[in-house]
Amino acid sequence: MIKLALRVDYLAILKQKRSFSFPTWPEVSHCVAKGGGHALAANLSGKDNLLSEADLLELKRQAKLPLHLVAPLNTAVLASVARIAPQTVWLVAQASGNGSLPQGLKLDKVQAQATRALETLKRKRIRPFLVVEPDAGAIRLAKRIGAQGVALNGWPLIQAKSRGQRERIFEDLNVAGRLVRELELELHIGGEVDYQTVEELTEIPDVSFVHAGLAVTARGLTAGLQAAVEELMEEVCPAASESPLTLEA
Numbered sequence: 001m002i003k004l005a006l007r008v009d010y011l012a013i014l015k016q017k018r019s020f021s022f023p024t025w026p027e028v029s030h031c032v033a034k035g036g037g038h039a040l041a042a043n044l045s046g047k048d049n050l051l052s053e054a055d056l057l058e059l060k061r062q063a064k065l066p067l068h069l070v071a072p073l074n075t076a077v078l079a080s081v082a083r084i085a086p087q088t089v090w091l092v093a094q095a096s097g098n099g100s101l102p103q104g105l106k107l108d109k110v111q112a113q114a115t116r117a118l119e120t121l122k123r124k125r126i127r128p129f130l131v132v133e134p135d136a137g138a139i140r141l142a143k144r145i146g147a148q149g150v151a152l153n154g155w156p157l158i159q160a161k162s163r164g165q166r167e168r169i170f171e172d173l174n175v176a177g178r179l180v181r182e183l184e185l186e187l188h189i190g191g192e193v194d195y196q197t198v199e200e201l202t203e204i205p206d207v208s209f210v211h212a213g214l215a216v217t218a219r220g221l222t223a224g225l226q227a228a229v230e231e232l233m234e235e236v237c238p239a240a241s242e243s244p245l246t247l248e249a
Helices: 009-016 025-034 053-062 075-084 107-123 136-144 155-159 163-182 214-223 225-236
Strands: 003-007 039-043 067-072 088-092 127-132 149-153 186-193 207-212
Touching (some): 003 225, 009 039, 009 214, 025 039, 053 067, 067 207, 075 107, 088 107, 088 186, 107 127, 107 136, 136 149, 155 163, 155 186, 163 186, 186 214
Parallel strands (some): 003 207, 039 067, 067 088, 088 127, 149 186, 186 207
16 A cells, blocks of 8 residues: 655745644644554755754654655755654755756766765665656666665656656556566655546555645645545545554544
8 A cells, every 4th residue: 555745845834924823743743644644754955945954853753653854965965864864765866946847866977976875874774765767777776776765756747738648657657666666676656646646656566655745735725634635545545544643633
């Protein structure tokens, strides 16, 4: 069964708006868990972060769910990641800043840097994943340099406009997913899923984790956060699953 991590960056935007009553991290964790989610996630880009290192340390301390971070291969950012010590980190390409879709790491160009990052994170008992394109060479290289698993770049599928385009991208992800399984790596889908794409992504064999953010946060403004998570998890598994935590009502 696919597990869900809720990206809390969008909740942080609401927190900055004084007119909104922002829930505490224990309340967020409670709602996500009761809705069937399994983790909280956040971006740590090293600049213009919605959540500071101190915020993320507080989140980790207060929340009852595991923490995932999404971070670039940047020495300063990775030092911050090591101090926060989340359960899992997705290592991504440095943002280009030109508004283009996020891309997977070009591992052949950053192999040495990625290898050092993987070694450092594993010494801290942090589970490192490399966000890569659905390319056999990149996946095999990720295995060779010691990644815990890979997060296949799912942004192109999420943003695809035509049915034909979606089918081509999905087939690439499906083929890549089979290779990941053959190499005995854990498989995540990189990017943020929404209510339309998550069911499709469940058809890729052995996907263990996806992240959702804006879609769930927006839905939560009217339906409530727990209900918004429940709706997404219903797309993943029509038979409602048990919450990963037993929390008091």
